[in-house]
Amino acid sequence: METFSVKAFGTEAPEADLQQMTIDRREVTAKDVEIDILFCGVCHSDLHTARNEWHGTVYPNVPGHEIVGRITKVGNGVTKFKVGDLAAVGCMVDSCRECEQCKHGNEQYCENGNVQTYNGHDIHLNKQTFGGYSERIVVDEDFVLHVPENLDLAATAPLLCAGVTTWSPLKHWNIGPGHKVGIVGIGGLGHMGVKLAKAMGAYVVVITTSPSKVADAKRLGADDVILSTDKEQMRANTNTLHFILDCVSAQHDVNAYLRLLKVDGTLALVGAPEHPLPIAAFSLIPARKNFAGSTIGSIKETQEMLDFCGEHAITADIELINIQDINTAYERLLKGDVKYRFVIDMTSLKG
Numbered sequence: 001m002e003t004f005s006v007k008a009f010g011t012e013a014p015e016a017d018l019q020q021m022t023i024d025r026r027e028v029t030a031k032d033v034e035i036d037i038l039f040c041g042v043c044h045s046d047l048h049t050a051r052n053e054w055h056g057t058v059y060p061n062v063p064g065h066e067i068v069g070r071i072t073k074v075g076n077g078v079t080k081f082k083v084g085d086l087a088a089v090g091c092m093v094d095s096c097r098e099c100e101q102c103k104h105g106n107e108q109y110c111e112n113g114n115v116q117t118y119n120g121h122d123i124h125l126n127k128q129t130f131g132g133y134s135e136r137i138v139v140d141e142d143f144v145l146h147v148p149e150n151l152d153l154a155a156t157a158p159l160l161c162a163g164v165t166t167w168s169p170l171k172h173w174n175i176g177p178g179h180k181v182g183i184v185g186i187g188g189l190g191h192m193g194v195k196l197a198k199a200m201g202a203y204v205v206v207i208t209t210s211p212s213k214v215a216d217a218k219r220l221g222a223d224d225v226i227l228s229t230d231k232e233q234m235r236a237n238t239n240t241l242h243f244i245l246d247c248v249s250a251q252h253d254v255n256a257y258l259r260l261l262k263v264d265g266t267l268a269l270v271g272a273p274e275h276p277l278p279i280a281a282f283s284l285i286p287a288r289k290n291f292a293g294s295t296i297g298s299i300k301e302t303q304e305m306l307d308f309c310g311e312h313a314i315t316a317d318i319e320l321i322n323i324q325d326i327n328t329a330y331e332r333l334l335k336g337d338v339k340y341r342f343v344i345d346m347t348s349l350k351g
């Protein structure tokens with residue numbers, strides 16, 4: 001298969017800093033599009049993978065799965081895109097397309113494992129996939145999204161992971177007017193959860209450990225804020241929420257949050273703490289509560305989310321950085337020192 005070289009930023013080992021390198025991309029095949037990457041969001045998964053914290057990282061590793069750019073080339077069988085179109089790529093670039101989940105449009109739950117945008121298995125080149133910290137990417141059009149023209153492009157990038165990861169469970173559990181929704185944790189995911197749930201018509205309650213986030217939660221659209229460290233506030237809100245989106249990736253006591261749910265309420269995890277979370281049986285049994293999880297979203301859901309964000313003028317709150325600042329950005333990300341997503345201006349790699 002024909003390939004071409006592009007500049008990228010990646011790492012050769014778990015303890016090594018990210019640095020500039022050269023990687024190969026395949027030349028477009030019939031169904032592929034080539035995208036000139038303009039912006040790429042920085043997701044906590046990038047850091048976990050670069051440092052092999054989830055194990056199984058194949059080096060070199062080039063992270064990045066919140067990609068927006070412009071189409072520079074299309075294969076002769078491409079029907080959905082043309083050269084010059086804005087385009088986006090999220091966390092997946094392919095799936096088996098034959099299993100029950102793929103046939104039902106749930107590629108993210110492909111029974112054979114979807115092909116992740118980075119550190120996945122590239123079936124074309126038979127090696128690891130490389131992500132968006134690079135000049136260009138080549139992707140099958142079925143895994144490429146259209147981007148609304150009215151949104152700020154840099155601030156749109158985080159919608160591709162943080163946006164759809166919160167959108168998909170809110171849609172799956174039919175959140176809308178008349179629902180009281182709790183969002184636990186205001187970071188990259190949580191701040192998108194607040195904006196999306198609010199725009200869907202729900203009454204949004206942010207639950208945070210940090211008094212310093214109260215004002216920001218309201219600015220993002222929260223109707224109410226519960227300080228989880230305040231026992232009186234937690235008690236006063238027992239049995240009040242229909243649904244909770246738990247965006248916290250640190251260890252935490254979910255039983256305290258389950259108490260806030262009404263009968264038949266659901267708490268869905270989208271954050272991923274490293275160790276198991278203990279659940280008391282009586283956190284669930286007396287009110288038939290559900291403890292659930294959700295990951296990213298399908299391609300169809302991702303497009304619906306982008307279109308919805310276009311209609312409602314929703315983007316992420318970002319801090320734009322140059323690729324050369326990525327190692328510092330990772331250190332700040334570890335301290336939660338970003339409101340609320342770093343986005344890389346990819347012209348800094350090309351210059």
Ligand SMILES: [Zn+2]
Nearest residue numbers: 043045161162
């Ligand atoms: Zn991500």
Ligand SMILES: [Zn+2]
Nearest residue numbers: 096099102110
């Ligand atoms: Zn499949």
